[in-house]
Amino acid sequence: MSDLARLLKESWTLVEDRQDKLAGYFYARLFLSHPKLRDMFPVHMDVQRSRLLAAVVRAVQTLEDPDQFDAYLRGLGRDHRKFGVVKEHFDAVGAALVGALREFAGENWCWEYEQAWQDAYTVIAGKMQAAAETDTNPPFWRAKVVRHERVGQDIAVFTVRPEAPISYRPGQYVSVESGHRPRLWRPYSIANAPREDHTLDFHVRAVNSGWVSGALVRKLAVGDELRLAAPMGMMALDRRSARDIVCVAGGTGLAPIRALVDELIRYNRTRWVHVFVGARTRDDLYLLDDLRLLASRYPWLSVIPACSDDPEFGGETGLVDEVVARYGPWAEHDFFVSGSPNMVRSTIRTLTELRVPSTRIRYDAFGDL
Numbered sequence: 001m002s003d004l005a006r007l008l009k010e011s012w013t014l015v016e017d018r019q020d021k022l023a024g025y026f027y028a029r030l031f032l033s034h035p036k037l038r039d040m041f042p043v044h045m046d047v048q049r050s051r052l053l054a055a056v057v058r059a060v061q062t063l064e065d066p067d068q069f070d071a072y073l074r075g076l077g078r079d080h081r082k083f084g085v086v087k088e089h090f091d092a093v094g095a096a097l098v099g100a101l102r103e104f105a106g107e108n109w110c111w112e113y114e115q116a117w118q119d120a121y122t123v124i125a126g127k128m129q130a131a132a133e134t135d136t137n138p139p140f141w142r143a144k145v146v147r148h149e150r151v152g153q154d155i156a157v158f159t160v161r162p163e164a165p166i167s168y169r170p171g172q173y174v175s176v177e178s179g180h181r182p183r184l185w186r187p188y189s190i191a192n193a194p195r196e197d198h199t200l201d202f203h204v205r206a207v208n209s210g211w212v213s214g215a216l217v218r219k220l221a222v223g224d225e226l227r228l229a230a231p232m233g234m235m236a237l238d239r240r241s242a243r244d245i246v247c248v249a250g251g252t253g254l255a256p257i258r259a260l261v262d263e264l265i266r267y268n269r270t271r272w273v274h275v276f277v278g279a280r281t282r283d284d285l286y287l288l289d290d291l292r293l294l295a296s297r298y299p300w301l302s303v304i305p306a307c308s309d310d311p312e313f314g315g316e317t318g319l320v321d322e323v324v325a326r327y328g329p330w331a332e333h334d335f336f337v338s339g340s341p342n343m344v345r346s347t348i349r350t351l352t353e354l355r356v357p358s359t360r361i362r363y364d365a366f367g368d369l
C-alpha cells in the first residue's frame with residue numbers, strides 16, 4: 001500500500017464511526033463560508049450527507065487501482081456539471097472537508113494526515129474538474145416520459161426519451177431529478193442497451209424512506225419531464241473476455257443486468273450467461289416472463305429466479321447469494337452484481353469464499369459498502 005493510501009485509511013478510522021456527524025459538520029462549515037452554495041443542495045439534507053461521504057470513501061477505496069479511481073472520478077466530475085459546479089466550489093469543499101476531518105479526529109490528527117488529505121483532495125478535485133471541462137455534452141438532459149407501468153405493488157418500469165441522445169455503456173447509471181421532487185438527484189441504472197430511438201428504461205421501487213423513488217413510482221406519468229445527468233459507473237462488459245458470465249441481481253438491481261443482457265443479445269454467441277434474480281416474493285419477480293422468453297430464444301442464456309421471503313415459491317428459495325452458491329463452480333466466471341448495498345456486500349463475501357478473484361467481480365453500489 002502506498003504511503004498516501006495508508007495515511008488516508010489510518011486517519012479515516014479515527015472518524016469512521018461518526019460519519020454522520022462529520023458530514024453534518026462539514027456542510028455547516030461549507031454553508032457558513034459559502035452561503036450561496038446552500039441553494040445548490042436540497043432543502044432536506046439527510047440523504048445528501050451520506051452521499052458525500054460515500055463518494056469520498058469510494059474514491060479513497062479505489063486509490064490503489066488507478067484505472068478505477070480515474071474512471072470513478074471522471075464520471076463524478078461529469079455528473080456534477082448538473083449543479084453548475086466551478087473551481088471555487090471545489091476549493092471550498094476541500095477546505096471544509098479537511099477542516100471537518102481535523103475537528104472530528106481531535107488530538108490524534110497530525111500534519112501528515114492533513115497533508116495526505118489535502119494531496120488526495122487536490123488529485124480528486126483535479127480529475128473531476130478536468131473531466132467536467134473536457135465534456136462536450138450538456139450538463140444534463142431533459143427527457144420526456146413516454147411509458148410508465150406499475151409492474152408490482154410498489155415497482156414501476158418506465159421509459160423516457162431524452163431531448164438529445166445520451167451516450168452510455170450498458171450497465172451504467174445516471175442521476176435523475178423529477179419536478180415532483182426538485183433538487184433531489186438520485187442514481188438509477190439504465191435498463192437497456194442503446195436504441196436507435198435513444199429511449200431509456202428505468203426500474204424503480206418505492207421504498208418507505210425514498211422520496212424520489214416514491215414519486216417516480218406513484219406520481220410520475222406519461223408526458224412528465226425528468227432531468228438526467230451524465231452516465232457513470234463501471235459495470236460494463238469486457239468484450240475481450242472469453243469467460244462465461246454470471247449476473248446476480250437483487251430486486252430492482254435487475255435494471256443494469258437487463259441492460260447487459262440486452263447488449264449480449266446483440267453480439268454474444270460463445271459465452272454462457274447465467275442470470276440469478278433475487279426478489280422477496282414471486283410478485284416482486286417483475287421481469288421474469290420477459291427474461292424467460294429471452295432464455296427460450298437464446299440458448300446461451302439461463303435465468304434462475306429465487307425468492308427470499310416466499311417459502312411457497314416453486315423455484316429456488318433463500319437470499320440470492322446463497323442460491324448462487326448452490327450452483328457453480330464459479331472460479332472461472334466474470335461476475336456482475338447489482339442490488340442494495342447489503343446484498344452487494346454479502347454477494348461479494350460469498351463469491352470470495354467460492355474463490356472468485358475480486359478482479360472478476362464488477363459492481364456499482366449506490367451507497368456506502
Ligand SMILES: NC(=O)C1=CN([C@@H]2O[C@H](COP(=O)(O)OP(=O)(O)OC[C@H]3O[C@@H](n4cnc5c(N)ncnc54)[C@H](O)[C@@H]3O)[C@@H](O)[C@H]2O)C=CC1
Pocket residue numbers: 173188189205249250251252253254255256278279280281306307308309318319320321337338339340341342343346347363364365366
Ligand atoms: N447498479 C446497482 O447496483 C443498482 C442497485 N440498485 C439497488 O438495488 C436495491 C433494490 O432494492 P429492492 O428492490 O428493494 O430489493 P430487496 O430489498 O427487495 O431485495 C431483493 C433481493 O435481494 C437479495 N438481498 C437483499 N438483501 C440481501 C442481503 N443482505 N444479503 C443477500 N441478499 C440480499 C435477496 O435475494 C432479496 O430477495 C436498491 O437499494 C437499489 O438502490 C438498483 C438498481 C441498480
